[in-house]
Every structure is written in C-alpha cells, then in structure tokens.
Amino acid sequence: MSLAKRIIPCLDVRDGRVVKGVQFVDIKDAGDPVEVAKSYDEQGADEITFLDITASHEGRDTTIHMVESIAEQVFIPLTVGGGIRRSEDVRAMLNAGADKVAVNSAAIHNPGLINKLSEKFGTQCIVIAIDAKRVSDSPPKWEIFTHGGRNKTGIDAVEWAVKMTEGEHGAGEVLLTSMDCDGVKTGFDLALTKAVSAAVDVPVIASGGVGGLEHLSEGVLEGGADAVLAASIFHFGEYTIAEAKSSMRQNGIEVRD
Amino acid sequence: MAIAIIDYGMGNVRSVQKAIEHVAPNEQVFLTDNAKIINDADRVVFPGQGAMGACMQALNEHDLVGTIKQAAHEKPFLGICLGLQLLFDHSQENGGTEGLSILAGDVVHFPKNELKIPHMGWNTVKHIIDHPLWHNIEDNSRFYSVHSYYVEESDSDVVAGSTNYGIDFTCAVAKDNMFAVQFHPEKSQHDGLQLLTNFANWQV
Numbered sequence: 154m155s156l157a158k159r160i161i162p163c164l165d166v167r168d169g170r171v172v173k174g175v176q177f178v179d180i181k182d183a184g185d186p187v188e189v190a191k192s193y194d195e196q197g198a199d200e201i202t203f204l205d206i207t208a209s210h211e212g213r214d215t216t217i218h219m220v221e222s223i224a225e226q227v228f229i230p231l232t233v234g235g236g237i238r239r240s241e242d243v244r245a246m247l248n249a250g251a252d253k254v255a256v257n258s259a260a261i262h263n264p265g266l267i268n269k270l271s272e273k274f275g276t277q278c279i280v281i282a283i284d285a286k287r288v289s290d291s292p293p294k295w296e297i298f299t300h301g302g303r304n305k306t307g308i309d310a311v312e313w314a315v316k317m318t319e320g321e322h323g324a325g326e327v328l329l330t331s332m333d334c335d336g337v338k339t340g341f342d343l344a345l346t347k348a349v350s351a352a353v354d355v356p357v358i359a360s361g362g363v364g365g366l367e368h369l370s371e372g373v374l375e376g377g378a379d380a381v382l383a384a385s386i387f388h389f390g391e392y393t394i395a396e397a398k399s400s401m402r403q404n405g406i407e408v409r410d
Numbered sequence: 411m412a413i414a415i416i417d418y419g420m421g422n423v424r425s426v427q428k429a430i431e432h433v434a435p436n437e438q439v440f441l442t443d444n445a446k447i448i449n450d451a452d453r454v455v456f457p458g459q460g461a462m463g464a465c466m467q468a469l470n471e472h473d474l475v476g477t478i479k480q481a482a483h484e485k486p487f488l489g490i491c492l493g494l495q496l497l498f499d500h501s502q503e504n505g506g507t508e509g510l511s512i513l514a515g516d517v518v519h520f521p522k523n524e525l526k527i528p529h530m531g532w533n534t535v536k537h538i539i540d541h542p543l544w545h546n547i548e549d550n551s552r553f554y555s556v557h558s559y560y561v562e563e564s565d566s567d568v569v570a571g572s573t574n575y576g577i578d579f580t581c582a583v584a585k586d587n588m589f590a591v592q593f594h595p596e597k598s599q600h601d602g603l604q605l606l607t608n609f610a611n612w613q614v
Contacts, residue, residue, distance in 0.1 A: 155533065155574055155575065156533045157532045157533070194599070228597060228598070229599050230594075230597050247422045247424065250422075250424050252425060272464075274459075275420075275421060275459045275460030277459055278459065325528050354527055355526055355528065
C-alpha cells in the first residue's frame with residue numbers, strides 16, 4: 154500500500170459554464186460546474202482541475218464565484234488554471250477555495266513568475282501548465298506553444314519543464330498537455346509524458362488525448378505519469394470515474410478506492 | 411462552542427474553514443490572527459502551508475507564538491501540514507529553521523531517490539495508536555498529502571499514525587489535548603471530514 158495514482162477530471166470553464174473544446178476550438182456545453190464537480194466527487198475523483206478559458210474580467214469574477222460554490226461542497230483538491238498572471242490572481246483563487254493554481258503562458262512571458270509565486274504561496278500550490286506540440290519525430294522533440302496552440306515559442310518542452318520545477322522555489326507539479334493529442338481521443342503522447350516525467354523531480358499530470366480507459370493506464374505504465382487527466386470521456390457520460398479506477402486497478406495500478 | 415482557525419497568512423486556510431463549517435454547522439468558526447479570539451475559543455486549528463521559515467516569520471510578525479503554545483497545552487488543538495511540522499524543534503528547510511519546540515524532534519527532507527518530491531496525493535495512513543480522532547476511520551484509509559519534509563520525533567510515544575513513501579514516516583502525532591497531521595483532512599473527502607468531525611466532538 155502506497156501512494157495512489159490520481160485520476161483528475163478536467164473542466165474547461167467559460168463564463169461559469171463547463172465547456173470542452175475539441176483541439177481547443179469547437180466548443181460544446183457540458184453543464185453546470187458545481188453539479189459536474191459534485192458528481193465527480195461522488196464518483197471518487199482524486200482531484201478536480203478547472204481551466205478557465207474566459208476572456209473578460211466579468212467572466213473571471215463568475216469563475217471565482219464558481220470556485221467558491223464548489224469549494225463549499227467538494228472536499229478534494231481543486232486546481233484552477235487559465236489566465237493566471239500575477240500574485241493577485243493566485244491569491245483570489247486560493248481565497249475562493251482553490252488548492253492549487255496552474256500557470257501557463259504567463260510563465261513564458263515572465264520566467265521569474267513561478268519562483269516568485271512559489272516563494273510567496275508555497276511550491277505545493279503552484280503548478281506549471283505546459284502545452285507542448287511535437288516538432289520532430291526522430292529524435293522526438295516538443296516545443297511550447299501559447300494562445301491555444303497558435304503561437305510557437307521555440308522553447309523545448311522538456312527543458313522548460315525542468316527549468317520551471319528545479320530549485321527551492323520551482324513549481325510543485327507539472328500539468329503536461331499534448332496539443333497534438335488533445336481532443337483527438339487516441340491516447341496520450343506517451344513519449345512526451347515519459348520524457349518529461351523522467352526529467353523532472355516533481356509529479357507529472359498527463360493530459361490530452363484520453364479517449365478510452367486503457368489510455369489512462371498507458372499514461373501511468375508507459376508514460377510514467379503520477380496522475381492522469383481527462384475531460385470528455387467523463388463529461389459526456391462515456392465512463393464513470395469508478396470504471397476508470399477499476400480499469401487501472403486491473404492493470405496493476407494502485408488507485409484510491 | 412467556538413473553533414478558531416489560526417490565519418497568519420500562510421497557505422490555503424479557506425479550505426480548512428469551509429470543511430470545518432461543513433462538519434460543525436452549529437458552531438462559531440473564526441478564521442483569525444486575533445490572540446483574544448484564539449484564547450477564548452474552545453478548540454483551535456493550526457494549519458499552515460509553504461516553507462517553514464516563512465511560517466515562523468509570519469507567526470512572529472503576527473505575535474502568535476505564545477498564543478499557540480498556550481492553546482496547544484490547554485484545549486483541543488489540531489495541527490495540519492506545516493501546523494504539524496511547526497510543533498517540533500528544528501527543520502532542515504531554508505538552511506535550518508527553528509520551530510515552536512512544543513514537541514521534541516526534527517523536520518527533515520525526504521531522501522533523494524527515484525520517488526517524486528513533493529509527496530503529493532492520496533496515501534494510506536496506518537493507525538499506530540487508538541485515538542478518538544481515528545473514530546469511524548478504518549486503518550489504512552487514504553488521505554491527501556502534499557509535502558517535501560516530514561517529522562522525525564524524539565519521543566516515539568507521540569506517534570499516532572504513519573505513512574510509507576519510500577520510507578515509513580510519522581504522519582500523525584498525539585499528545586494530551588493535541589493532535590496533528592501531515593495530511594490535509596479538509597481535502598480528504600469522507601475520511602477527512604470524519605477526522606474533523608471527531609475533532610469537533612473530541613472531549614479531552
């Protein structure tokens with residue numbers, strides 16, 4: 154008996170509603186976030202992640218209220234990402250009841266940000282979110298992209314993951330999304346997951362591409378992920394969290410009952 | 411009954427407050443750095459997150475060291491995460507940090523090996539002693555943790571629970587009216603809420 158691998162349903166949230174884009178574009182409505190979060194909690198989710206894709210300030214306030222309502226009813230770790238740029242954004246989310254905050258593009262524009270936030274709030278609540286796209290197959294290489302995959306930064310994804318997590322004030326966790334696989338439902342980019350997981354000392358959450366239960370186990374067994382994140386297979390009722398755990402358990406992976 | 415949650419600006423105390431309000435809806439719950447409210451409370455919760463040096467500095471800035479030591483000696487007292495580590499003498503963190511020395515022992519970093527640090531997620535908690543705070547919680551239930559350091563107590567009599575992560579380490583201590591845990595009961599779903607309920611009902 155030891156540390157369990159985590160299953161994390163992810164809710165993309167816009168203006169206080171759950172949505173899920175396919176390859177970050179085509180948006181479908183997937184329900185009221187409080188109800189969705191409660192349902193995942195009851196099904197045995199180990200954590201819940203919200204990615205706020207709201208553009209406006211008004212919408213952002215709606216998201217803060219949403220996190221507050223969820224935190225009053227759901228007593229598992231909550232991570233919020235999307236549009237986190239400054240200490241004030243982190244403070245607002247933590248005050249609303251989030252436990253961890255994921256920082257993505259802002260860390261690229263301001264490379265000292267992660268250190269500053271970790272020093273202030275503790276490494277345990279700062280997650281570096283990395284959106285990586287494969288730029289070469291042999292040898293495999295991935296680069297960081299921003300703005301929903303439109304902007305290439307030229308930064309190597311594995312090197313970036315190490316840089317953002319090393320030292321006393323690095324991020325405490327990596328949320329690693331393959332932009333190539335996201336929404337495609339053919340499984341994680343396992344080579345990417347493995348490369349990052351082997352390179353960093355902190356836990357890695359694999360994200361992007363889950364279309365079936367076997368993909369979750371692959372992320373752990375082949376990708377070396379500490380946690381697996383999925384959205385659409387849970388939102389649209391294809392599988393429950395319990396089914397996902399049962400499948401992972403059958404593959405010899407330790408999960409929480 | 412009044413429950414004071416000590417808020418000295420370190421970490422996500424809002425989650426602790428929400429969970430305690432959930433399990434004790436008829437009690438007054440204060441999130442406070444006010445020494446008088448803490449002194450007057452029937453029960454005290456001492457959370458904490460982040461680095462131990464920063465926590466000690468914040469406690470000194472809020473002038474809470476004496477208040478916490480007093481509460482830890484006289485009423486039901488629950489330390490959570492850094493609120494466990496701070497009870498001890500000394501930590502390796504930040505090149506060496508003194509703690510509150512309410513319990514004897516040190517706070518040390520997990521050994522460097524293939525395991526990921528921080529220890530993050532749901533791990534099993536083995537009950538080392540029977541205790542009212544374990545009431546209705548099965549042995550080896552899973553609780554959510556996130557930490558890179560753990561406590562090495564000098565007096566094994568205080569050990570109430572242990573967890574394995576490469577090594578066996580103490581994840582819960584108990585002494586008289588004091589109980590403290592490395593994991594986060596406020597984030598550990600049913601079993602976590604049960605532990606907080608047990609704390610709210612604890613007759614020392």
